[in-house]
Amino acid sequence: MNYKMMGRFMGRILLVEAAFMLPALLIGAYCKEDDAVKGFILGIGVTVLLAVGLLQLCRGAGKGFHAKEGLVCVGLSWIFMSLLGSLPFYFSGEIPRFIDALFETVSGFTTTGASILPEVESLSKSILYWRSFTHWVGGMGVLVFLLAVASTADSKQGFTMHLLRAESPGPNVGKLVLKMKTTARILYMLYIVLTLLDVVFLLLGGMSPFESVCTALGTAGTGGFGVRNDSIASYSPYLQNVCTVFMFLFGVNFTCYYLLILKKFYNVFKDEELRLYFGMVLGSIALIVWNLKGYYSTLGETVRHAAFQVVSVVTTTGFATTDFDLWPNFSKTILLCLMVVGACAGSTGGGFKCIRILLVMKNLRRNVQKVLHPQKVQVVRINGQPVAEKILDNTNAYLAAYTFIFLFSFILISIDNFSVTTNFSAVMACFNNIGPGLEAVGPTCNFGAYSIFSKIVLIVDMLAGRLEIFPILILFSRSAWKHR
Amino acid sequence: MNYKMMGRFMGRILLVEAAFMLPALLIGAYCKEDDAVKGFILGIGVTVLLAVGLLQLCRGAGKGFHAKEGLVCVGLSWIFMSLLGSLPFYFSGEIPRFIDALFETVSGFTTTGASILPEVESLSKSILYWRSFTHWVGGMGVLVFLLAVASTADSKQGFTMHLLRAESPGPNVGKLVLKMKTTARILYMLYIVLTLLDVVFLLLGGMSPFESVCTALGTAGTGGFGVRNDSIASYSPYLQNVCTVFMFLFGVNFTCYYLLILKKFYNVFKDEELRLYFGMVLGSIALIVWNLKGYYSTLGETVRHAAFQVVSVVTTTGFATTDFDLWPNFSKTILLCLMVVGACAGSTGGGFKCIRILLVMKNLRRNVQKVLHPQKVQVVRINGQPVAEKILDNTNAYLAAYTFIFLFSFILISIDNFSVTTNFSAVMACFNNIGPGLEAVGPTCNFGAYSIFSKIVLIVDMLAGRLEIFPILILFSRSAWKHR
Numbered sequence: 001m002n003y004k005m006m007g008r009f010m011g012r013i014l015l016v017e018a019a020f021m022l023p024a025l026l027i028g029a030y031c032k033e034d035d036a037v038k039g040f041i042l043g044i045g046v047t048v049l050l051a052v053g054l055l056q057l058c059r060g061a062g063k064g065f066h067a068k069e070g071l072v073c074v075g076l077s078w079i080f081m082s083l084l085g086s087l088p089f090y091f092s093g094e095i096p097r098f099i100d101a102l103f104e105t106v107s108g109f110t111t112t113g114a115s116i117l118p119e120v121e122s123l124s125k126s127i128l129y130w131r132s133f134t135h136w137v138g139g140m141g142v143l144v145f146l147l148a149v150a151s152t153a154d155s156k157q158g159f160t161m162h163l164l165r166a167e168s169p170g171p172n173v174g175k176l177v178l179k180m181k182t183t184a185r186i187l188y189m190l191y192i193v194l195t196l197l198d199v200v201f202l203l204l205g206g207m208s209p210f211e212s213v214c215t216a217l218g219t220a221g222t223g224g225f226g227v228r229n230d231s232i233a234s235y236s237p238y239l240q241n242v243c244t245v246f247m248f249l250f251g252v253n254f255t256c257y258y259l260l261i262l263k264k265f266y267n268v269f270k271d272e273e274l275r276l277y278f279g280m281v282l283g284s285i286a287l288i289v290w291n292l293k294g295y296y297s298t299l300g301e302t303v304r305h306a307a308f309q310v311v312s313v314v315t316t317t318g319f320a321t322t323d324f325d326l327w328p329n330f331s332k333t334i335l336l337c338l339m340v341v342g343a344c345a346g347s348t349g350g351g352f353k354c355i356r357i358l359l360v361m362k363n364l365r366r367n368v369q370k371v372l373h374p375q376k377v378q379v380v381r382i383n384g385q386p387v388a389e390k391i392l393d394n395t396n397a398y399l400a401a402y403t404f405i406f407l408f409s410f411i412l413i414s415i416d417n418f419s420v421t422t423n424f425s426a427v428m429a430c431f432n433n434i435g436p437g438l439e440a441v442g443p444t445c446n447f448g449a450y451s452i453f454s455k456i457v458l459i460v461d462m463l464a465g466r467l468e469i470f471p472i473l474i475l476f477s478r479s480a481w482k483h484r
Numbered sequence: 485m486n487y488k489m490m491g492r493f494m495g496r497i498l499l500v501e502a503a504f505m506l507p508a509l510l511i512g513a514y515c516k517e518d519d520a521v522k523g524f525i526l527g528i529g530v531t532v533l534l535a536v537g538l539l540q541l542c543r544g545a546g547k548g549f550h551a552k553e554g555l556v557c558v559g560l561s562w563i564f565m566s567l568l569g570s571l572p573f574y575f576s577g578e579i580p581r582f583i584d585a586l587f588e589t590v591s592g593f594t595t596t597g598a599s600i601l602p603e604v605e606s607l608s609k610s611i612l613y614w615r616s617f618t619h620w621v622g623g624m625g626v627l628v629f630l631l632a633v634a635s636t637a638d639s640k641q642g643f644t645m646h647l648l649r650a651e652s653p654g655p656n657v658g659k660l661v662l663k664m665k666t667t668a669r670i671l672y673m674l675y676i677v678l679t680l681l682d683v684v685f686l687l688l689g690g691m692s693p694f695e696s697v698c699t700a701l702g703t704a705g706t707g708g709f710g711v712r713n714d715s716i717a718s719y720s721p722y723l724q725n726v727c728t729v730f731m732f733l734f735g736v737n738f739t740c741y742y743l744l745i746l747k748k749f750y751n752v753f754k755d756e757e758l759r760l761y762f763g764m765v766l767g768s769i770a771l772i773v774w775n776l777k778g779y780y781s782t783l784g785e786t787v788r789h790a791a792f793q794v795v796s797v798v799t800t801t802g803f804a805t806t807d808f809d810l811w812p813n814f815s816k817t818i819l820l821c822l823m824v825v826g827a828c829a830g831s832t833g834g835g836f837k838c839i840r841i842l843l844v845m846k847n848l849r850r851n852v853q854k855v856l857h858p859q860k861v862q863v864v865r866i867n868g869q870p871v872a873e874k875i876l877d878n879t880n881a882y883l884a885a886y887t888f889i890f891l892f893s894f895i896l897i898s899i900d901n902f903s904v905t906t907n908f909s910a911v912m913a914c915f916n917n918i919g920p921g922l923e924a925v926g927p928t929c930n931f932g933a934y935s936i937f938s939k940i941v942l943i944v945d946m947l948a949g950r951l952e953i954f955p956i957l958i959l960f961s962r963s964a965w966k967h968r
Contacts, residue, residue: 068856291899333898333907337891360884367881371954372552372963396880397851399887400844407821414817415775420905420922423817438904470855479856 001481002065006073007058009163013077014051016146017084018044020137021130024088028126036124039092047084070162072480074143075471078463081142082106085134094127099452106459108134109142110466111348113224113318113435114458116448121229125210128227132214135223138466139250139348140191141167148184166471168346190257191348195220198246205239219246222349224318224435231320231443237304240321244308251277251315251343272383273344273355277314280354284310284338288331295327306331314338316350318435325442332438339428350433350465352402358382359395401469406431409461413454426450431461485965486549490557491542493647497561498535500630501568502528504621505614508572512610520608523576531568554646556964558627559955562947565626566590569618578611583936590943592618593626594950595832597708597802597919598942600932605713609694612711616698619707622950623734623832624675625651632668650955652830674741675832679704682730689723703730706833708802708919715804715927721788724805728792735761735799735827756867757828757839761798764838768794768822772815779811790815798822800834802919809926816922823912834917834949836886842866843879885953890915893945897938910934915945 025040086105089095100116202212288306296302342351425437436443464472509524570589573579584600686696772790780786826835909921920927948956
């Protein structure tokens with residue numbers, strides 16, 4: 001293990017995080033929120049101290065940086081980022097218990113949006129802003145950000161590739177251009193432009209500037225933290241529809257936007273993952289509208305609520321305009337299944353990802369075809385291109401890991417004796433980075449009642465879900481830590 | 485497709501089934517149960533007619549019989565067997581609706597044990613016997629039986645192998661000896677001996693001969709149909725413990741018993757699947773006993789109930805001595821997870837099977853190791869033997885198929901608007917061939933309230949679960965039916 005390089009990298013990540021806290025500090029100072037200001041100053045202080053210490057300790061790099069180091073580095077970075085990111089919540093006294101502050105921060109960075117707070121309107125503005133901002137930076141990834149802005153000293157191809165691959169969602173990273181640094185920059189540019197567009201559309205609907213920014217940050221990261229207790233329910237239909245559209249857009253693979261800029265419309269039109277995503281969303285909305293007949297006063301209202309909740313769940317955002325826990329069970333079941341599926345790879349959304357569904361389905365189809373035509377050689381193709389067997393094998397291993405971690409967490413948190421549906425949907429909501437579940441963790445409730453032990457389990461689930469399991473799984477593997 | 489050979493084979497299967505109905509007919513005649521006798525006579529008549537028709541129609545065999553034909557043949561046989569096996573229930577008037585009779589029969593043959601009957605004690609004895617007997621023959625498989633007794637005219641190696649492989653549970657068939665016919669005979673001999681032993685132990689505990697036979701048939705097939713409304717609850721602790729032990733024994737891979745006869749004790753002792761099965765059962769019992777502290781009056785009673793329910797669920801039998809739906813949620817969650825795991829391959833139990841858990845886990849471990857040591861060639865081994873990549877790939881495809889069918893069924897039956905837990909556990913209980921689920925389909929309830937549509941979905945699930953998905957999946961594949 002190249003500890004020096006890892007340490008130096010993590011030091012820089014923490015410096016970036018400290019810098020990210022500065023705007024929140026300024027907001028706090030502007031609004032005269034003394035406790036929050038104290039929280040941010042302490043948070044920034046500790047973070048900078050630790051970062052400088054790490055950078056000093058790890059001067060003079062060892063050689064060699066492999067996939068293993070990339071995974072471990074990403075896993076550890078996210079854990080440290082979360083620990084330090086929770087300090088403002090804790091030191092400001094607005095979330096008095098550290099485990100709750102940590103849960104909230106992890107939920108933020110992983111773009112889950114599950115909260116332990118029974119209500120958020122009494123929080124100070126700077127804290128609310130920081131809460132929403134964790135979504136934004138967590139959505140695209142703080143390592144990707146660092147790559148985009150870093151000097152090229154450490155940015156050798158292998159190094160950056162391993163990191164980008166470990167942090168980006170999806171089975172194979174969408175390498176837009178040859179150079180990783182440029183890819184990271186393009187991704188962040190697209191991300192910033194789309195977020196700004198969202199802010200503009202929200203402002204046009206009469207939302208206050210502060211709420212517009214926070215809502216857009218939460219939408220962009222497909223996170224789900226809102227600034228009102230009833231999430232998006234009390235906003236106008238226009239504002240709700242803006243959220244629906246932008247949640248949907250942030251669930252699309254960013255490669256598609258890059259292709260649109262390059263005017264490769266045909267490639268986008270023919271993209272199999274995008275088609276599955278589109279079809280699934282439209283189909284689910286239609287089924288739920290049919291199932292909700294008579295539930296709302298007009299068809300328009302039904303479509304609006306159905307579309308909002310479907311998009312919110314499939315992109316794993318977790319905003320709500322209505323309490324879907326009260327919907328009939330068919331609609332609830334569709335939403336539960338959409339939670340598993342998730343959005344497209346290379347988006348800010350979580351879940352199992354549409355592309356993996358495609359890969360697993362096509363591999364299954366191939367297995368059936370093999371029985372029918374044993375002589376024929378079968379190749380799995382996506383968008384006409386053959387998929388490497390290694391990626392298929394990896395996707396299968398991912399499904400296996402997903403299933404085991406899911407069941408294991410489900411058992412562990414059931415010790416708290418909440419209902420089966422509550423526990424099941426809690427794991428679902430955290431592991432897939434959605435936010436609200438059903439029953440005691442439904443859209444109008446929160447995760448505060450779980451024990452410290454269960455919260456730790458769910459924190460690990462959120463991290464494993466956001467980082468796509470392996471960077472976290474590998475931290476538990478003894479041979480990852482062995483010196484050779 | 486070799487339709488002639490398939491038709492002739494199915495004709496013979498139906499003749500065997502008609503023969504199996506004879507003892508039930510005799511019991512009915514002896515007990516003077518007129519309606520039941522009428523039902524069996526009509527049932528046997530229709531079955532024999534159809535069988536003779538098929539045999540006449542398909543004289544003179546075409547050549548060639550491949551894996552594809554084996555799968556289709558097994559899938560169709562089970563569907564026809566179920567349709568005809570339900571006739572006595574229907575014609576006797578004891579289950580007035582045909583869909584319910586079919587559900588009960590499929591539940592019997594697939595050794596599920598899910599019932600649509602609110603109570604069973606008013607059924608006539610011959611019907612109760614037939615209900616339990618479907619478990620017994622379904623457990624080991626009626627095709628395996630036919631292979632064991634058939635003349636060797638059709639029994640070319642390829643033909644029998646494809647059939648045995650398609651009907652036997654587990655990723656690769658345990659070919660005990662070189663000749664399939666002998667393997668089938670050994671399996672049925674072991675099965676009969678163990679069943680008789682069970683009957684003897686039940687008789688020693690003072691159970692009536694009729695109830696002993698029916699209970700033993702239900703235990704041997706790991707089915708779960710009982711002859712009393714409260715399943716096994718009203719029997720003495722001794723009788724309950726006998727059931728626990730024998731359910732456990734029928735969940736073991738029968739190859740292990742054959743190895744014991746050959747005195748290869750060391751191989752049995754070292755068998756990884758057996759060790760996982762043992763460990764899982766003991767661990768689950770311990771955890772549930774801990775969780776149930778204070779729930780029953782004595783520790784002995786707690787252990788008895790915990791052991792019974794754990795073994796009943798993991799072997800997918802579905803007998804009950806207590807209503808585990810009232811247990812705390814941790815215990816319920818453990819039982820839910822055990823439902824997925826299931827028993828050993830090559831046993832009469834259902835579920836995902838311990839060996840597949842091992843294979844999927846080891847493949848996952850290999851994928852993690854590949855990241856850590858990219859240069860090293862890694863081979864998955866079971867009991868020291870390398871596992872073919874083809875089997876690993878197939879197991880992964882099985883997990884994928886399992887997950888999709890599960891979610892799809894879950895959505896379909898949720899149209900009936902039962903609770904999420906009810907629907908989830910109903911699919912779990914049917915697809916894994918267990919029997920009772922939770923809440924509205926819990927141990928003290930039944931499946932009668934579901935709509936016809938949901939019952940058909942659950943029937944398909946039961947068949948897919950028993951035949952390990954592919955023989956049923958392939959029936960839906962267009963290219964299986966294409967003439968070339």
